[in-house]
Amino acid sequence: MRITKRTNIAFLILMYCAIHHDRLVTKSEIAARCNTSESHLAQVINHLAQFGYLRTQRGRAGGLTLARPMADIGVGEVFRRFEAPGAIVECLGDIDKSCPLVAACRLRHALADAAEAFHAHLDRLTLADLVCGNPALVDIIAPQACVGKA
Amino acid sequence: MRITKRTNIAFLILMYCAIHHDRLVTKSEIAARCNTSESHLAQVINHLAQFGYLRTQRGRAGGLTLARPMADIGVGEVFRRFEAPGAIVECLGDIDKSCPLVAACRLRHALADAAEAFHAHLDRLTLADLVCGNPALVDIIAPQACVGKA
Numbered sequence: 001m002r003i004t005k006r007t008n009i010a011f012l013i014l015m016y017c018a019i020h021h022d023r024l025v026t027k028s029e030i031a032a033r034c035n036t037s038e039s040h041l042a043q044v045i046n047h048l049a050q051f052g053y054l055r056t057q058r059g060r061a062g063g064l065t066l067a068r069p070m071a072d073i074g075v076g077e078v079f080r081r082f083e084a085p086g087a088i089v090e091c092l093g094d095i096d097k098s099c100p101l102v103a104a105c106r107l108r109h110a111l112a113d114a115a116e117a118f119h120a121h122l123d124r125l126t127l128a129d130l131v132c133g134n135p136a137l138v139d140i141i142a143p144q145a146c147v148g149k150a
Numbered sequence: 151m152r153i154t155k156r157t158n159i160a161f162l163i164l165m166y167c168a169i170h171h172d173r174l175v176t177k178s179e180i181a182a183r184c185n186t187s188e189s190h191l192a193q194v195i196n197h198l199a200q201f202g203y204l205r206t207q208r209g210r211a212g213g214l215t216l217a218r219p220m221a222d223i224g225v226g227e228v229f230r231r232f233e234a235p236g237a238i239v240e241c242l243g244d245i246d247k248s249c250p251l252v253a254a255c256r257l258r259h260a261l262a263d264a265a266e267a268f269h270a271h272l273d274r275l276t277l278a279d280l281v282c283g284n285p286a287l288v289d290i291i292a293p294q295a296c297v298g299k300a
Binding site for chain 1: 183260264269286289
């Protein structure tokens with residue numbers, strides 16, 4: 001099982017904006033620094049703005065910035081918004097009801113409970129936990145920046 | 151994220167064999183009852199036998215049976231064997247190192263820890279927990295059978 005590229009890019013954008021929390025950043029600089037296409041970024045930025053994680057400012061001096069303090073952006077919450085709705089781990093019964101056992105299968109419930117345990121772990125973390133005191137990340141994204149507690 | 155069809159079929163075969171634990175079952179009856187192709191079943195049966203979950207007997211009177219008591223077949227263990235090796239939830243950094251943050255990204259570790267929580271939940275269950283005292287499942291798979299504790 002893999003997280004989608006969309007989810008991956010969403011976290012990448014949020015981490016980038018968190019490290020540069022003192023200024024507006026541009027889509028093109030994230031694309032250049034993070035090895036991602038601008039078209040991929042554009043879609044995800046729209047969603048991040050709709051969900052209230054980013055504030056975007058149009059125009060020549062425009063750009064992106066976090067819409068909330070990084071400590072208020074939950075990793076589990078972002079993860080759930082970007083991954084497919086419903087169960088994190090779907091079986092054939094969840095997908096298309098093609099499994100004949102669907103009405104009685106305890107595996108489905110076991111997977112749903114295990115997915116809850118997965119989410120509960122991510123729910124303990126915020127964007128600040130991913131970024132703050134992580135000099136190696138800062139070195140990659142912004143060698144000159146210095147990120148303290150947000 | 152979805153479990154693979156292979157994993158789904160593996161559990162379906164194990165549950166079928168568990169309900170019919172008092173006799174050999176055939177590939178064709180599982181295919182007919184469980185809405186699955188025989189070719190799909192054949193591959194998964196081979197793996198289940200290699201992993202020591204099934205015993206197969208060739209010949210006209212041959213068939214499949216569980217190689218261990220159902221209470222000794224761990225759900226988490228089967229799940230791990232059939233899903234891709236490594237992290238249950240892979241990010242781009244895990245897959246092809248295309249993410250530039252890979253060396254410093256705490257999201258990878260958070261996902262790995264969350265996956266551990268996921269597995270820990272499944273590790274508490276055995277095949278017996280999926281099958282025993284589940285009359286609705288028995289009704290679907292084998293209306294005449296009666297499954298008690300194995």
